[in-house]
Amino acid sequence: MKPDLRKKAFILSVFTVCYNIFEGIFSIIAGAFSNSISLTGFGIDSFIESISGAVMIWRFKKLDKTSIREEERIERTAQRLVAISFFILSIYILYESITRLYFKEITEPSIPGLIIIIMSVIIMPILFYLKYRTGKLLGSKSLVADSKETLACLFLSVAVLLGILLNFLYGFWQADPIAAIVIAVYLIMEGVRTLRE
Numbered sequence: 001m002k003p004d005l006r007k008k009a010f011i012l013s014v015f016t017v018c019y020n021i022f023e024g025i026f027s028i029i030a031g032a033f034s035n036s037i038s039l040t041g042f043g044i045d046s047f048i049e050s051i052s053g054a055v056m057i058w059r060f061k062k063l064d065k066t067s068i069r070e071e072e073r074i075e076r077t078a079q080r081l082v083a084i085s086f087f088i089l090s091i092y093i094l095y096e097s098i099t100r101l102y103f104k105e106i107t108e109p110s111i112p113g114l115i116i117i118i119m120s121v122i123i124m125p126i127l128f129y130l131k132y133r134t135g136k137l138l139g140s141k142s143l144v145a146d147s148k149e150t151l152a153c154l155f156l157s158v159a160v161l162l163g164i165l166l167n168f169l170y171g172f173w174q175a176d177p178i179a180a181i182v183i184a185v186y187l188i189m190e191g192v193r194t195l196r197e
Helices: 003-034 037-065 068-103 111-138 141-170 175-196
Strands: none
Touching: 003 037, 003 111, 003 141, 037 068, 037 111, 037 141, 068 141, 068 175, 111 141, 141 175
């Protein structure tokens, strides 16, 4: 494994963790004030993506002192942990979304929420591309899977943005939890696919 690519993967993982902790805190606060399950779910997704990023930090940090056989074991373990993070997030989002639909809990528009979502729509595609490309060059399925979680964060950002705008412009409050359910289904599919690989 090339040291420069491994270092790049490590730096991308550190950035992922730092950015997502900031994004998670900001989104959860904005979601609490606006009563938005998708915004809150987006914040929790940020923390779960931080866990996935932390797994990647562990995965690439460990390689300095391991044999090829040990490296393969670490790669498989990292891949499983990333898959589990997909399932944890999807369960939370499904529960909260269905609850909101059932009890008709309406999302309020939030300027701080819109700001963090727009930031994510700009940053996540770049981060996804860099992690995906690095993962492919390294032959690291766990980093590729982690990049898919970043892609899910982008999808969730777009869904939340659409949900907030549809509610604000047309009063379609159901868009917020429905968008979150779609993302949860995507996360389950990615989790299953990651485990199968």
